[in-house]
Amino acid sequence: MESSKASPTTRLFNTIMVTMLAILLGLFCVRLKLIVPEQGDLKGMGFFVSSIAFPLLVFQTIATASLESIHFSVILACSLGKIIVMVLTWILAFVAFKPHRSIGQRVLTASVFAFFAVASNDFAIGFPVIDALYSDTYGMDVYIAGNAVVGSFVFVPLTMIAFAVGGALQKGSASEGEGKRISACQVVQTILKDLSTNPVIVMSCLGLVFKVALGGTLVTVGGKSQLPPPFHDLVELLTGPFGMLALFLTGTSLNSAQLAVWPCGLVLMKVVVCAYLSYAFGTLLLGKHDAGPEKALGDFTFFYGAIPTSSAPILFASRFDPEAAELMATAVLFGLILAGPIMFVTAYSLNESGNSDQSMAALTRIQFSADAASILAGRARAGGETLPRLKTLPAALAKAARALGARLFRD
8 A cells, every 4th residue: 555655756666676586596597506507407387488478478468458548659759769779789799899700700799789778678567667657647557568569560570580680691601601591581481470470469469359349348447447256267367477477587587797898788778878869759759748648758757668588588698699698698687787777866856856745755665675685695794705796786786776775865
């Protein structure tokens, strides 16, 4: 009850803290060898999350969305920001990252880097963050789903095409002496097969079909549309564990964290450049507004652009460019660390600046939570050398959160 009355900034801070703890739990389980992904310990969980829970969540969101009230310019603004960032990242990586390698290998690496810059963690992090900021006021969850669908229909196919081209170039140069070539028809056939069997794309289409053909069967509960029972209960049961499991799997994929130029550059492109470009296009398409739904939609474009990258680039790197897998894992981890403070400070400036009493109360609660996290991290740090590679990360996160809360509290 109290959480529903909390300010958007407080809800966002709590969401970020819980999200990071869930990710760290997955990281700790792998580092402590409680789970060994190489032995297939996470195979069933990964299948459930990626092929069942995630597609069903997309289906439910699209099938129950009020499509007539959607501002498609919001999705367009986010997509345009992604396109520019994707192109810039691809060109930069192709030209500057280890240019001595073969053209095929450079295309594969550039494609992995470019996909990192646009692969937002829409459902595992995007949904709880946007829900914490806007709750059910403007139905922002449909824009998360819409951007996820655009990603599945546009950015994933573009990336797969780039991978196919890079792989063909690499195999062509490797087997030039044998006269073996991969035809363009085979490449197109593979891409079409991947798209037609992609669970997210399939369930997105089914959600649209359900909305058009069976929209009259939807029921309204508390002012929100729901799937008819018992279908609603079944979908809720299957999608309920998604949030925690997706974050846990993200943590299990973070194998290393070595500070380097390229991971930091990729994170800045995704979390900072993409956020500002999306907001710029949102302002251009929606106009400048000081209040109301249009202002909230404009702010959404920034928050969506700042959502950190999912673990999908790590999987793509492992498959198409294994040398870049460790770099991708580092970049994903840095993105998670950087995105939290950026979204929190932005939410504070947009939602709390007009009410000093509310701001002070929110920051007091945040300061208390950060102090508690710092104490726990300090105890873990002082507990000995049993976790030499783990103790620095939670301590750094807690210290950063505490410093941010203290700075805002003093201001």
